Amino acid sequence: MTDMRRFIERMPKAELHVHVEGTLEPELKFDLARRNGIELPYRSVEEMRAGYDFDDLPSFLEAYYEGMSVLLTEQDFCALTTAYLTKAHSQNVLYAEMFFDPQAHTTRGIAYDTVIRGIRRAQEDARSRLGIRSQLIMCFLRDMSADSAAEALEQSLPYREWIVGVGLDSDEKGNPPIKFKAVFARARAEGFRLTMHCDVDQKNSTRHIRQTLDDIGVERIDHGVNALEDEELCNEIMRRGLALTVCPISNDCVTGSLKALEIRRMLEMGMRATVNSDDPAYFGGYVNENLVATQEAADLSRDQVVRLVANAFEASWLPADEKRALRGRLDSYVESAVGA
Numbered sequence: 001m002t003d004m005r006r007f008i009e010r011m012p013k014a015e016l017h018v019h020v021e022g023t024l025e026p027e028l029k030f031d032l033a034r035r036n037g038i039e040l041p042y043r044s045v046e047e048m049r050a051g052y053d054f055d056d057l058p059s060f061l062e063a064y065y066e067g068m069s070v071l072l073t074e075q076d077f078c079a080l081t082t083a084y085l086t087k088a089h090s091q092n093v094l095y096a097e098m099f100f101d102p103q104a105h106t107t108r109g110i111a112y113d114t115v116i117r118g119i120r121r122a123q124e125d126a127r128s129r130l131g132i133r134s135q136l137i138m139c140f141l142r143d144m145s146a147d148s149a150a151e152a153l154e155q156s157l158p159y160r161e162w163i164v165g166v167g168l169d170s171d172e173k174g175n176p177p178i179k180f181k182a183v184f185a186r187a188r189a190e191g192f193r194l195t196m197h198c199d200v201d202q203k204n205s206t207r208h209i210r211q212t213l214d215d216i217g218v219e220r221i222d223h224g225v226n227a228l229e230d231e232e233l234c235n236e237i238m239r240r241g242l243a244l245t246v247c248p249i250s251n252d253c254v255t256g257s258l259k260a261l262e263i264r265r266m267l268e269m270g271m272r273a274t275v276n277s278d279d280p281a282y283f284g285g286y287v288n289e290n291l292v293a294t295q296e297a298a299d300l301s302r303d304q305v306v307r308l309v310a311n312a313f314e315a316s317w318l319p320a321d322e323k324r325a326l327r328g329r330l331d332s333y334v335e336s337a338v339g340a
């Protein structure tokens with residue numbers, strides 16, 4: 001193993017862009033299908049993995065939603081979340097902000113309460129057993145109506161203390177940020193932090209990123225790599241100090257490029273880029289693999305790798321004291337690793 005790889009693997013990290021439903025590994029999917037008496041269209045884990053051959057966002061989303069059919073009970077959501085947090089902990093992730101997609105479950109007849117209680121139980125258990133801290137971000141599905149998003153927001157209010165922010169995911173084509181202007185304004189009034197996906201190489205990518213700034217007022221941008229095509233847009237993102245949660249292996253799966261050189265350019269310009277796994281069970285890499293792939297493809301220096309991870313701690317939605325404490329653990333690690 002190279003020194004750089006070892007340095008990355010042992011580094012205390014944060015993850016800000018991971019969909020909990022996208023962490024459903026084929027083995028667990030089979031177990032849950034068996035437990036719930038659901039027939040899957042695959043005979044084996046290998047066959048399922050071989051079917052994960054995406055060339056764009058819609059082809060990924062088809063597999064992603066199909067996979068959720070095995071998640072029925074609170075116990076299932078708990079098992080899913082426990083598996084992710086255990087894996088993240090094994091990669092020295094100290095803190096994770098996880099997206100979940102309630103509409104993808106309530107439209108299948110699963111109660112909002114079932115979904116969030118299962119996830120919450122796993123978060124509490126992982127924190128006390130492993131020490132890994134996590135928070136939840138509720139995503140609205142942008143290919144559903146704004147009314148449906150408003151309904152999901154309403155359903156979330158009894159669990160307000162369990163959700164730190166709201167986001168927007170699913171198919172971006174024809175579903176611009178502005179479609180959700182009213183529901184995001186309402187979410188802000190309820191005290192939620194705001195982020196949105198601006199997926200890579202979409203039609204109207206830069207226009208959508210501009211809307212997240214001018215019409216929505218996001219505090220972070222998920223993906224957002226295409227901002228680099230517009231200097232003014234980059235300047236505005238930097239002026240506001242917004243972080244971008246980039247997901248290189250995901251980008252590679254749906255666009256054919258890790259966008260590693262773009263990440264390096266963001267760092268060189270002073271943009272607050274971070275590296276994340278998105279849907280690791282489908283794209284085949286957790287946060288360590290994403291950082292290693294990016295470092296190798298863009299020949300990042302150790303300082304640049306540290307900058308990516310420091311950006312994630314700094315852009316996290318934790319209280320300031322907790323943020324400082326986690327950042328301190330990164331600094332101690334870097335100090336102890338100097339010359340190693």
Ligand code: HPA
Nearest residue numbers: 019169170197199278279
């Ligand atoms: N983009 C859009 N929708 C998604 C993603 C993503 O990266 N992951 C899960 N749903």
Ligand code: ZN
Nearest residue numbers: 019169197278
């Ligand atoms: Zn995503």
